[in-house]
Amino acid sequence: MTQADPRAQASTLAFARLLPKLFRGGQAFLSVEEIISDISPEQAAQQPERLPHSVASLLDHVNWWNRWMLDILESGEAKPYPEHAADTWREVPAGEWNAVKTEFYDLLARIDAHAARPDLSNPVNFEETVGELLADFALHTAHHFGQIISVRQSIGAWPPSGGGDTW
Numbered sequence: 422m423t424q425a426d427p428r429a430q431a432s433t434l435a436f437a438r439l440l441p442k443l444f445r446g447g448q449a450f451l452s453v454e455e456i457i458s459d460i461s462p463e464q465a466a467q468q469p470e471r472l473p474h475s476v477a478s479l480l481d482h483v484n485w486w487n488r489w490m491l492d493i494l495e496s497g498e499a500k501p502y503p504e505h506a507a508d509t510w511r512e513v514p515a516g517e518w519n520a521v522k523t524e525f526y527d528l529l530a531r532i533d534a535h536a537a538r539p540d541l542s543n544p545v546n547f548e549e550t551v552g553e554l555l556a557d558f559a560l561h562t563a564h565h566f567g568q569i570i571s572v573r574q575s576i577g578a579w580p581p582s583g584g585g586d587t588w
Contacts, residue, residue: 436552440536443559444529446566451585453529456566459582460573462518469575476572477513479565481521485509487528490558494535499546501509532558 431529446452457465457480465477474482486509493500503509513521541552549557573579 433552436556437536437538437541440552440555440559441533443556444532444536444562445564450563450566451581453525453566454564455581455583456573457522457525457570458526460518460578462515464519464573464576464578465515465521466515467576468512469572472572472575474510474568474572475513475514477518477521478510479569479572480525481513481517482510483520483562483563483565484524484528486561487525487532490554491528491535493546493554494551495531497545540565550580 445454446456457476461475464478465480466475468475468478483555489500489503535555541555542550545551546554564587570579573581579585
């Protein structure tokens, strides 16, 4: 992109403004903060019958991948994907829920700084650009937050006290 390409610059700026919204929600879907705001540690650790994960294990999985992504973005070094998807999942007991939730917010704060980077079109992880990596993980977060809503619904812990996305 050159200085003489105002449309490309405007597009990059719009994408950079959109990225934090993709990670946090709040427009097309409830914000991540609202989705996990009022769930108790016991509810978070509860794995519903016929569903593979609890809210806590889903959020812990999101944390695992956000740490992985931030390691790449902050070190500038490519990093291979784990050998097995199972390596990114674990059961999280109720006593760890607050720590998992705190880590999620800490990682989210670190991600915000990367959304404003001027080098979104630069390669960072093999052929993947900074912007592609951020967009991919924003969608990953949104995907799993949809699952968190389904788990909450299945255990009778939905909508959150602030209300759900219904009208």
